[in-house]
Amino acid sequence: MSFAIYWATIALLFWLVLDKFIDMPFVNAKHGSRCWFVIGSMQFQPSEFFKFAYIVALAWHLRYRSNYRNLTSLIPPFILTLFPMFLIYLEPDLGTVMLMMPVLLSMLFIAGAKVKHLLVIILLAAMAFPVLWLGMEDYQRMRVSSVLLQNKIDGGPSWLRTKVEKHPALASLLGVNPERLRNWDIGAGYQLSRSKLAIASGGFAGQGYRTGPFIKYKFLPDRHNDFIFALVCHQWGFAGAVLLLCLYAMLIACSIEIAASSFDTFGSYIAAGFAVLFSIQILINISMTIGLIPITGLTLPFISYGGSSIMTNIMSIGLINSIGRSR
Structure with a gap:
């Protein structure tokens, strides 16, 4: 059953990737990404459900000690990870791709894999990064580069951004259009700069619930999903952000306590x-x-x-609670 759910989500991911080559039904492309299935009025994202299926399948595999104690035995869990990771990369969904490898390495470490083996794998992954970089779309490389190109605290351009504007070869390597850099704050860097401004404007106690310019006006794109934390800080300030982080810490601590006290290895790993x-x-x-x-x-x-x-998160909490109740 654990792997049935895993392979079902793999099939959905493969369906999405096929849409890059042939016109597949039920696929909804947004901003160049094929991450959503649309069936009638219902829309869902398979990569979100894959996170749930992946954790369960990996936990099922790691319940046997022989599946992670030597270097060759680490090949199957990496196949379980890299194949869907490649499919998700092709959608493309860079966020989920960034999430998977740390989860795999952490679960292998928790299960008892040797640290030296994990370090070898991390080194190999680092060596493969240039290939991954060259395979990225221009907008993806621009997103990665934006961390280094953002403004300094005083509002001026960063040292690297100044160099990129003067050297076209460096701009090409980073996947950056020098012309776009001149209008970085209202172009490629608009979302990030507005996010930091929304956070800073919250101060200690915030602007108040459903008040403040970033609530009344659409200054921040995607404020309801990817950048919701900026709105939390804008409305409730530093105090609200700390409270939210404390709630998250409680959730994670409870999950760890359940994992540590469970007598079932499978449930503990989940x-x-x-x-x-x-x-x-x-x-x-x-x-x-x-x-x-x-x-x-x-x-x-x-x-x-x-x-x-939301549905995936609720399913995850429900499964954790079930494991806790069965201790």
Whole structure:
């Protein structure tokens, strides 16, 4: 059953990728990404459900010690990860791609895989990054580069951005159009700069619920999903952000406690896997909102708008609760 759900989501991901080559029914392309199925009035994102299926399938595989204690035994879990990761990359959904490898390495470490084996794999992944970079679309490379190209604290352009404007070869390597850089704040960097401005304008206590310019006016694109954390800070300030992080910490701590106290290895790995998934997803979303990592399109669990994301999160919590009740 664990792998049946996994392969069902793989089939849906493969269907989405096929739409790049032939016109497939039920596929809805948005902003160049083929991430959504549309059936009548219902729309859902298979990559969100894949996160759930992936954790369960990986936990099922890792319940046997022989499946992770030597280097060759790590090949199957990496196949379980890399094949769907490649499909999701082709959609493209960079956020989910960034999420999968840390989840895999964390679950292998929790299961008891040798650290030296994991370090070898991390090194190989780092060596493969140039190939991944060259295979990215221009807008994806621009998103990654925007972390280095954003303004300094005083509002002026960064050192790298100044160099890129003067050297076309460097701009080409980073996938950046020098002409677009001159209008960076109102072009490629608009979303990030407005996000940081929304966070800063919240101060300590915030502007108040449903008040403030970033609520009344559409200054921040995608404010209801990917950049919802900026609105949390805008409305409730630093205090509200800390409260939200404390709630997340409680959720993750409870998941870890259930994982540690469960007598069932399979259930323990599931709870630990979802704890890692939530932790990394929260970290990535907040980091991209404040400009520490590239904008990836990854939602903030339980807060961002999106039916597929909310449903997957609820399913995850339900499964964790079931594991906890069966201890």
